[in-house]
Amino acid sequence: MSSHIRLPPELCDQTIDHLWDDPDALRACSLTCKDWLPSSRYHLFRNVRLRHSDDVTRFRALLDSNPTIAPCVRKLSLSAEYNCGGAAREDDAWVNSAAELFSVLQHVTTLALARVRWHALSGRTRAAFTGLFKSVRQLFLFEVAFDTSRDVVAFLSAFPALRELYFHAVSWATDSPAPFELEDGSDAPLDTTSKIPRMQLSYLFLDPTSSPTLVTEWLLRRPGSHALQTIQLCWRELGSTKAVGALLRASGSALESLHVEFPSPPSPSSPSSPSHLDMDALRDDLSLAHNPQLRALHFGGLDVRAAQQGTRRLFPWVWVTAMLAQVHSRHLQELSFMLEIADVRDLRALDWARIDAALGREEFRGLVVVFRVCVSCERPRAGVEMEKEVRREIGERLGEFRGRGTLCVSCI
Secondary structure, three states, X not given: OOOOOOOOHHHHHHHHHOOOOOHHHHHHHXXXXXXXXXXXXXXXXXXXXXXXXXXXXXXXXXXXXXXXXHHHOOEEEEXXXXXXXXXXXXXXXXXXXXHHHHHHOOOOOEEEEEOOEHHHOOHHHHHHHHHHHOOOOEEEEEOOEEXXXXXXXHHHOXXXXXXXXXXXXXXXXXXXXXXXXXXXXXXXXXXXXXXXXXXXXXXXXXXXXXXXXXXXHHHHOOOOOOOOOEEEEEOOOOXXXXXXXXXXXXXXXXXXXXXXXXXXXXXXXXXXXXXXXXXXXXXXXXXXXXXXXXXXXXXXXXXXXXXOOHHHHHHHHHHHHHHHOOOOOOOOOEEXXXXXXXXXXXXXHXXXXXXXXXXXXXXXOOOEEEEEEEEOOXXXXXXXXHHHHHHHHHHHHOHHHHOOOXXXXXXX
């Protein structure tokens, strides 16, 4: 006499959930029995990436043959391919074709656009995108090209439910004289209807190849949209840090994690060079005194190689010490620095006394501070010896902090 054991559906679902990143296993599960099909299909089609017209054709045929797949799509990526020479293909027809599918993709919460020329798309395509935008909570932009900065602002403003924004290598051909105004000269409307959810960003990533100033100013003009919990900021516009300071102040106690990355030091003749900047104003702009709930603080892009001479080499540490000196959060759990050196002697040029004094404050008691040092060394044997010297050098320079917290130094 045979016995039949039927597993609870929720147990089967949980088992399949663990296979979310294994397409072959998910396909096998989908063919096992009809009860396993919904969970398997959910993970198989949760993330859809379209790269060219052939992808669009195949995906359209799939949706036509089985409309129940459309609600499974949560992340949609439109990513144009590169040519053999490394340049993005300027073929916008396939994106216009993909837009015809948007009307059935009503459950998309993550949208990724890569190497798309927004200004070259048809008006019908842009309108179709606007309908899709209403449910998007996470937006990735990579090498997306616009015609004007006003177009960028209008594009970003079309995401009422947005929570996370990744803004990487976005470009525009022309800076609009008044990017935040409409064509008739009036201010762009902000969340004026209760039927549309108010944008409340919690995560922001800005890279130096775009214009962080445009995005931060746009955010500051939208009430309630800048209570950010996490900011990853790669700032290149060294002469305009007021927008950074305003964003940090506006985020207030909501900000929990901050990652700041610095560009290469400006030349002495640049208006953004240390000799041309108001250091008191810089310290005010970069104050963290308004972020009492900060839990993680990371400094990256600190190039202190000897090739950078004089104040140019020390310039990033002006930012670092200014921000460290004004940390008032008693919840800080992570603090790290990413440095690049060619020789241990590069480290000796830094103002370690000021850094040690800043780290010796009560707010940093008991904290683990991590220094990740990227060493440019061609000889492996010399690299091993240099790593020991780096550890010793930093350890000796931060004597006051070592009496209060834990120092970790690693070399890459």
